[in-house]
Amino acid sequence: MARRKLKRVDLIFSKDCSCRDILADALKKPREEIIRMLIESGLKGRGGAGFPTGAKWKMAAEEESNRKYVICNADEGEPGTFKDREILDRVSLKVLGGMALCSYVTGAREGFIYLRHEYRFLIPKLEKTLDVFHKWMDELDLDFRVSLFMGSGAYVCGEETSLIESMEGKRGEPRNKPPYPTSDGYLGKPTVVNNVETLVYTMMIMRIGAEEFRAMGVEGSSGSKLFSVSGDTPKAGIYEIEMGMTLEDFVKEFGDGDAKAVQVGGASGFCVPRKRFSETHIGYQGGLKGFSLPTGGSMMIFNSSRSMYNVLHNYLDFFEEESCGQCTPCRVGCQQLRKGIEAIKRGEKSHKYLNDLLRLSETMKLTAKCGLGQSVANSFASIVENFREEMIY
Amino acid sequence: MLRQDSAVKIAVEKHGKERKHLLPVLQEVKRAKNYLSRSDISDVAAEMGLSSAHVYGVASFYHFLDLEERGRNIIWVCKTISCYMKGANDILLALEEALKIRLGETTSDGKFTLLQTNCIGWCHKGPAMLINDQPYTDLTPEKVVEIIHEYNQ
Amino acid sequence: MSEKMIHLVIDGNKTSVPEGTTLLEAAKAENVKVPTLCHHEDLCIAGNCRVCVVEVDGWRVLPAACATPAMEGMVVYTNSPQVRRARKDILGLLVSEHSSQCTTCYRSTSCELQDLASEYNIDNEIYINLLKNEDYVVDRSSWAIEKDNSKCIRCQRCVRTCAELQKVNALDVIYKGADMKVTTFFDNPMSEVVCTTCGQCINRCPTGALTERRYIDEIWEAIGDPEKHVVVQTAPAVRVALGEMLGYEPGVRVTGKMAAALKHLGFDSVLDTDFAADLTIMEEAHELLDRLKRKLVDGEDIPIPMMTSCSPGWIKFIEHMYPDHLGHVSSCKSPQQMFGALAKTYYAKRIGVDPKNIVSVSVMPCSAKKFEANRREMNDSGHQDIDLVCTTRELGHMIRQAGIDFKKLKNSKFDKFMGDSTGAAVIFGATGGVMEAALRTAYEVVTGREVPFDGLNIAPVRGMEGVREAAVKLENVLPEWSFLEGVELRVAVAHGLTNASQVMEEIVIGDSPYHFIEIMACPSGCIGGGGQPIPTNAEIRQKRAEAIYTEDEKMKVRKSHENPEVIELYKDFLGKPLGEVSHHLLHTKYTRRERV
Ligand SMILES: Cc1cc2nc3c(=O)[nH]c(=O)nc-3n(C[C@H](O)[C@H](O)[C@H](O)COP(=O)(O)O)c2cc1C
């Protein structure tokens, strides 16, 4: 299979462009043109779910409503992800630019940045940027205002419908879908929710054009993306890399020479053991042969000194606390998985009980109400199946 | 007549009385008083025309809307995977030692409360913690003692 | 308006449903029962229990049938291996956090979780018991509601009931993840929160987590005590619902069998709350006229509209929520309490029993009546006026327990005195009934003629609309009531406390157009009361209402002021409505309460 070397990219943090100019140019284009560019670029949401951004904006644009909203999802809570903080710290005008684009395309006049509580230290800086941005809006004659909405500590509020519930003054419990936010979002109005990074890329596509963006990455997973690298690596940090890299190349670049597994996509992602590194790509399903794993950017490396039981236990603790608790499979399932592996470890349950737990995790994947409960099985099954003996002994 | 705490009044005046203002109001009151007491919650409910049980339900959903009395400075040590791998437990022990309290407790002078939290977005520089809004990263047992010292000055 | 139709396949059968139909409804239309727990017809969709999952061709996940609209071309399987496995796992999870003590559970045999656990053969505990080390205490602080969180499956039906139907929000969801639970403000005891004790949450709770506080054993004890003379009264709505506990379809009237069963059970006097309902109408209609007179003639500052007071859940609601407006509520006690005050005074004397030895029991469609009976002020007879209150459900249990073959019982009649009633009293059980009964009497008092409605049936106040209104013009009045000549008496009826709030808000802003308002705490009135057989839904309540109106039609006397026993009571004991004895025994005061 065609091996692609890992290609560094410098779009997101590059300083060699003026946001204001990009925006001014874009606002001269017809709305349909911007949607077309986004669709052609192949840009998919960088928040994890990977929904095509152009299509999302198009849906919201087509809704008839006197009010629409744009929300920048800066609730970044996936363990091992810290890129949105860095973006907001260093290039927040690009994020706001993306929101302005979305406002222009969809007709939304109000926008929010839903910022997680843990990033409160960014508030003073962001408020200053907002002043600059609002001045631009006046100059560019775009009727659009953005304000900050602070989270209060709940991972599940990163899920777009629970984020909206939370903004409406409720418990952050995910809604039934459909309807989706693009038709029934904040206060029941059409709402676009996009990840911080996605919004920056919309601006970058305006700058470099859809073709150039699409030329990066691989079929089905175009462009580049920010990766948050942590764990057993001498080079922990944030890197912008083309989509489609193999884990083998990734580990060669970032590992400490002893990597036994990589967790792609944080606690809700997949754990890939060494033997699968070469056949595993980073990207959305369907583009390449072998395994394609999507990620919101979290890449965590474990070397051979790590107990995968402890890793899994840490994840399950996380989910048990962060589940909103409303639906049965997730609320009770998370507790059962955690207690179950403890019981096996202590010898209170036979190792065969792991099979029951695997089936349970599959049921959670199929029946949980939102992505949180559905994705617990990702890490659970991939760790248990690949490191079964570590679970038992 | 209902007794209304001024912190609640100020918060409601600043943010508004509509349902969508509930989180900002609770955040404001919590910042003014470091935690939300029963009467804060029922006052907010009365001011905003919501039920007390409901406001309690909303407040208890969110990790940082503390419902128990806290010290003036709240330390939140990250316990999630990357920090855990890099020795978050040693940091916790060092803090317990330095503050002479256990996890979940408040120092007798009311200066610090020691708590844990999930990933705070500094995984590449773990172990990490927040003291109030301020992140501290690349922690070592020695470094946290110094940090506590600074707050004690 | 032509409805757009959606075509889909359910378990191999092609079907079409109007756009917006859920998969659950679509399956039901195909006679397929998809299991549910968090779903309830009276409430908004939650989609949180997930037992209703189904398989849809091409879908990555199993959607919840209750929360997923039918979409064009869907191919749905409601009972595939994947679906069965998933449902079984989910039920296993629910059982693992549940205190499965069916042998000691009041809801056993009428529990939705138990039914499903049995249907899905949850016959061994696969999962770890999550309750083991927790010592739960059942909250029995309230006179009316018992809350056992160890049996709560967190379906939030009670939360939605209390918020959507009752606008009380006494119960809500707190914390998240593994700590998430359903409880009161800061987990306070039920007796210390805004709970109105209406019991609507009980009727919608699928399990034994919320039940009425039971007094069955105390009642047996009293019956068994030779020293005691046990008087029982039964409310109007009980006779049209009790059958559901004993093998009848909803809507069957079992008045005669009920009287027979009560005699079998050993009650010494089997009497009728309906008698007291007629009495209530006498007092209440006169209070209304008196208020109007004092307002219109004497220029006194008397709160109008007057509001009815026979629903104790409503009374507790207004005490908590609108304490500044208690003056609007009629001072009349509810029929239960009027009955109670008389049972230990006039009736005791009449049958020659020392009131000390009377145990006064009432069978009510209501849980709030348990609270009402225990209100401190309800002892004007010199004793606690009503000793024990049981619900329709409890009576059903007692009848079963006594081994009575209910269906085979011969009809019997209520004893005398205080066993006679009229059609006006019977309709108290349905929303609008008190209003209709009051109008039948008030109109006739003022004009000397029957109400100008076909067959005495005041149709505008009947029905299930949340708030209904009507107007009756008073013309050619008797000389005594000349100040009412030409007045259009405007009335409203509201049922369910959410609708009551709507009416109250008009009063708060001083914009209420009415003279008289009937409020019932429970949706559809007492026939949908918190002590009535479970399940309940709009269809069942409708059937009970029809039964009530049939009962009315069949009565010889249909106006309260023509109840011969009531006439005798006034002559013999009370004097006149609103007289001194009435004032002492039949009227009451209300208490301001806090809103937490
Ligand atoms: C449990 C959970 C947590 C999530 N957290 C985030 C988050 O922190 N940031 C984010 O952008 N998207 C998050 N998402 C995805 C959002 O629901 C949503 O898909 C995304 O914000 C859409 O933006 P995008 O299309 O630009 O990626 C989360 C989803 C789930 C199920």
Ligand code: SF4
């Ligand atoms: S899957 Fe988990 S987080 Fe999502 S709705 Fe269910 S309980 Fe809440």
Ligand code: SF4
């Ligand atoms: S609630 Fe249902 S399942 Fe639970 S103990 Fe009672 S009858 Fe059994």
Ligand code: SF4
């Ligand atoms: S009894 Fe009525 S008021 Fe009380 S919690 Fe239940 S529904 Fe709410």
Ligand code: SF4
């Ligand atoms: S108390 Fe009953 S209705 Fe309420 S959440 Fe629990 S099981 Fe459901």
Ligand code: FES
């Ligand atoms: S794991 Fe500690 S900051 Fe992310």
Ligand code: FES
């Ligand atoms: S009945 Fe459908 S999710 Fe509960």
